Amino acid sequence: MARRGGRSGVPVIVSVHSGTLGQAIGGCRLAPYPDWRDGLTDALRLSAAMTAKCAVAGLPHGGAKTVVALPPGTDLGPALRRAVLLDVGDTIESLGGEYATGPDVGTGPDDMAVIGERTPHVFCRPVGAGGSGDSSRPTAEGVLAALAALAPVAGRRFAIMGLGRVGAHVARELAAAGAELLVTDVDESRRQLAAELGATWTDDILTAEADVLVPAALGGVLTAATVAGLRCAEICGPANNQLDRPETADLLHERGILWAPDFVVSAGGVIHATGVELRGETPAQATARVRGIAGTLTTVLESARRDGTTPLAAAHELARTRINAARQATMAA
Known part of the structure; x- marks a missing residue:
C-alpha cells in the first residue's frame, strides 16, 4: 500500500510481505529518498527480511515494513513530523490489525506513542505510555548472545562498525568481558566512548585485522569489493541487510569467512518488544527468548556445515520450513 498522507502530503508506504505465521510486524522507517519509488523498493526488501527474521526466531508473526519516503531537503519540524506519524497511524489502522509497527531508522519510542494515537497496532512505545521502551538494549543482548555462541569473547579482537545505541552497548559489554576492540563511527564525538573503553579508533574498519x-x-556494507579486502574470520552484528545482494554470501563462503545472518543476530529487539506488548509475555520470558538467539544461530551454522552450504541458505531454509509447516497446519484446519 502506498498513499500520500492526508495531513502531511508525504508518501507513506506499507509493505506486508507475509501473514502466514500470524500478524505481520516491522518497523517504521522515516528517511529521505530521491524518489518515492526508491522508498517502495526499500519497503519490499525490508519486509521480506522481516518475514525471515520472525520465522527463524520462532515468532508467531509475519514480516512487514513502513517507509515514509521524505522528499530530498524536507524540513521535518515538529508539526510536520507529527502530521506524518498520524498519517502512518491511519494507514496502519486501515489494515484492520493485519500489521503492527515499531521503530526503525529515523523513529523511536516517542514516535510510536504518536502513531498509537491513531491505532493500537504499535509496539516499542515509551514505558510511561504502557510500552516496552527503547529496543536497542535487547537488540544488543541478542547480538552478545550470538557472539558468545561463536567462541568465548575474552582475548578476541572485535572490529565494531558503528557506536550508536546498539553498537555502544555491545562495545561496553565486550570490553567488560576482556575483548580487544577496534571501533569507528561517522560521528566523531564517539571517539570519547572509544577512549573510555580503551578501544582503538580506526577509519579503515572493513580492512582491519580482527x-x-x-x-x-x-546496511549494504558487504559487497564484492569490500569482501575482497576483509581481514577477519567471522562477521556477526546487528546492522540490517548487511549484504548488498544475496550472492555476496557465496563470496564470503569462498573466502572462508563465517557470516552470521543479520536477520538471525539482530532479532532481539523485536523478540522482546512484541513479546511484552503484543503477546503478554513477562520481561523475564521475553529476555529468555532473546538469549535463545545463541541456540538459533548454532542450529543455523551446524546446518550449513552439515549441508556444505552458506549460513544464509541454511537460515532461509529454516524460515521456509517453519512457514510451510504453519501453512500446512492452516490448510489442514
Missing part, C-alpha cells in the same frame, strides 16, 4: 567484524550501522 577475529570478528561487527557491523552495527546501516
Whole structure:
C-alpha cells in the first residue's frame, strides 16, 4: 500500500510481505529518498527480511515494513513530523490489525506513542505510555548472545562498525568481558566512548585485522569489493541487510569467512518488544527468548556445515520450513 498522507502530503508506504505465521510486524522507517519509488523498493526488501527474521526466531508473526519516503531537503519540524506519524497511524489502522509497527531508522519510542494515537497496532512505545521502551538494549543482548555462541569473547579482537545505541552497548559489554576492540563511527564525538573503553579508533574498519567484524550501522556494507579486502574470520552484528545482494554470501563462503545472518543476530529487539506488548509475555520470558538467539544461530551454522552450504541458505531454509509447516497446519484446519 502506498498513499500520500492526508495531513502531511508525504508518501507513506506499507509493505506486508507475509501473514502466514500470524500478524505481520516491522518497523517504521522515516528517511529521505530521491524518489518515492526508491522508498517502495526499500519497503519490499525490508519486509521480506522481516518475514525471515520472525520465522527463524520462532515468532508467531509475519514480516512487514513502513517507509515514509521524505522528499530530498524536507524540513521535518515538529508539526510536520507529527502530521506524518498520524498519517502512518491511519494507514496502519486501515489494515484492520493485519500489521503492527515499531521503530526503525529515523523513529523511536516517542514516535510510536504518536502513531498509537491513531491505532493500537504499535509496539516499542515509551514505558510511561504502557510500552516496552527503547529496543536497542535487547537488540544488543541478542547480538552478545550470538557472539558468545561463536567462541568465548575474552582475548578476541572485535572490529565494531558503528557506536550508536546498539553498537555502544555491545562495545561496553565486550570490553567488560576482556575483548580487544577496534571501533569507528561517522560521528566523531564517539571517539570519547572509544577512549573510555580503551578501544582503538580506526577509519579503515572493513580492512582491519580482527577475529570478528561487527557491523552495527546501516546496511549494504558487504559487497564484492569490500569482501575482497576483509581481514577477519567471522562477521556477526546487528546492522540490517548487511549484504548488498544475496550472492555476496557465496563470496564470503569462498573466502572462508563465517557470516552470521543479520536477520538471525539482530532479532532481539523485536523478540522482546512484541513479546511484552503484543503477546503478554513477562520481561523475564521475553529476555529468555532473546538469549535463545545463541541456540538459533548454532542450529543455523551446524546446518550449513552439515549441508556444505552458506549460513544464509541454511537460515532461509529454516524460515521456509517453519512457514510451510504453519501453512500446512492452516490448510489442514
